[in-house]
Amino acid sequence: MPYCRHRCSYCDFFSSAENHEFGRFAKRIAEETAQAAVWWQELAHSRVVDTVFFGGGTPSLLSVPWRAAILDALSRNLTWGEGVEVTLETNPETVDTAFVDSLLESGVNRLSLGVQSFSQEFLDRLDRRCRPESVFEATRLIRASGWKNWSLDLIMGIPGQSAEDLKEDLETALALEPTHMSVYTLTLKPGHILYKDLPDEDLSADLFELARDTLAANGFRQYEISNFAKPGFECRHNLLYWSGSDFLGLGPSAASRYFAGGVFHHRKQVADLNRYFSQKDVREVAFESTTREQAVLEAAFLELRKDDGIDCGDFRRRFGVDLRHGSRVGDLASDGLLETVGERLWLTDRGRLLADSVAPALVGA
Ligand code: SF4
Numbered sequence: 001m002p003y004c005r006h007r008c009s010y011c012d013f014f015s016s017a018e019n020h021e022f023g024r025f026a027k028r029i030a031e032e033t034a035q036a037a038v039w040w041q042e043l044a045h046s047r048v049v050d051t052v053f054f055g056g057g058t059p060s061l062l063s064v065p066w067r068a069a070i071l072d073a074l075s076r077n078l079t080w081g082e083g084v085e086v087t088l089e090t091n092p093e094t095v096d097t098a099f100v101d102s103l104l105e106s107g108v109n110r111l112s113l114g115v116q117s118f119s120q121e122f123l124d125r126l127d128r129r130c131r132p133e134s135v136f137e138a139t140r141l142i143r144a145s146g147w148k149n150w151s152l153d154l155i156m157g158i159p160g161q162s163a164e165d166l167k168e169d170l171e172t173a174l175a176l177e178p179t180h181m182s183v184y185t186l187t188l189k190p191g192h193i194l195y196k197d198l199p200d201e202d203l204s205a206d207l208f209e210l211a212r213d214t215l216a217a218n219g220f221r222q223y224e225i226s227n228f229a230k231p232g233f234e235c236r237h238n239l240l241y242w243s244g245s246d247f248l249g250l251g252p253s254a255a256s257r258y259f260a261g262g263v264f265h266h267r268k269q270v271a272d273l274n275r276y277f278s279q280k281d282v283r284e285v286a287f288e289s290t291t292r293e294q295a296v297l298e299a300a301f302l303e304l305r306k307d308d309g310i311d312c313g314d315f316r317r318r319f320g321v322d323l324r325h326g327s328r329v330g331d332l333a334s335d336g337l338l339e340t341v342g343e344r345l346w347l348t349d350r351g352r353l354l355a356d357s358v359a360p361a362l363v364g365a
Pocket of ligand 1: 004005007008058
């Protein structure tokens with residue numbers, strides 16, 4: 001979804017705060033879906049949909065008819081699997097009674113609410129236009145309508161944010177009783193005005209441990225480095241992504257990936273609205289293939305993010321690489337970064353703090 005009401009200064013996602021053309025966009029997505037579905041079947045050999053994720057941008061700006069038109073195009077051109085999970089990323093200030101009432105009717109069954117912080121000071125620092133009061137009102141409406149499958153997203157590591165500040169955000173979030181929480185570390189590009197004020201490694205590690213321990217004490221399982229869920233409320237879409245499954249992205253700048261021939265094939269749709277609207281054929285933007293080594297590193301990197309880590313037997317079948325029997329596993333285990341039992345291998349709590357360096361070390365990249 002390429003539109004937002006306002007561009008937040010820290011955000012790296014493609015979106016425009018001007019010239020919102022929702023009807024034109026929904027129509028274009030429907031055309032793109034029809035073309036992409038045929039191409040996708042040739043490449044990835046499947047049209048079965050397990051999950052749909054409306055990401056953005058601000059997908060909750062789409063009014064019901066446009067949202068329904070997009071879901072209709074998906075279900076006409078692709079094969080709907082059993083119990084498809086349909087997530088809509090939602091900004092709190094776009095939630096009202098009509099919005100909540102329309103969700104199930106239009107096929108959405110999971111919400112992801114972008115809160116980031118309950119502190120007006122930190123929201124201002126991130127240049128977000130959302131106010132804490134909108135979050136309380138949005139969650140009141142969501143809960144009053146009996147929704148259970150919803151996530152609340154926070155950001156940690158905002159310049160100036162102390163452990164006490166993060167604890168306050170976590171406790172406020174928990175009081176709203178979400179069944180899923182994402183807690184992401186703020187990342188900024190070097191030229192950003194706040195870049196030099198990002199927390200150092202020690203404070204980042206303290207914040208990470210605080211989030212993990214606070215959420216664990218409240219019944220949330222850290223099923224991925226930044227994601228926590230009550231039992232049964234893990235995001236299936238995210239789990240498929242981290243397991244190396246195929247996904248088809250639609251809309252400007254959307255990424256797609258499929259696995260074939262022992263390597264991944266990636267494609268990023270044009271990150272330009274004019275070019276997107278005038279594109280005649282989705283095949284104008286080709287897939288690019290990784291090397292075998294890049295695919296192994298990508299899979300290890302993604303799968304290690306999950307709490308149940310890597311199934312080495314499955315990894316061997318897909319890539320012909322036996323991770324269990326390399327000397328590197330022994331070294332990483334004796335450094336307290338990895339644990340192994342049988343065919344399974346996963347990061348320890350300490351390993352999660354250093355996840356970005358463990359995957360390359362594991363595959364010898
Ligand atoms: S609302 Fe979300 S997607 Fe849009 S600019 Fe802000 S952070 Fe980025």
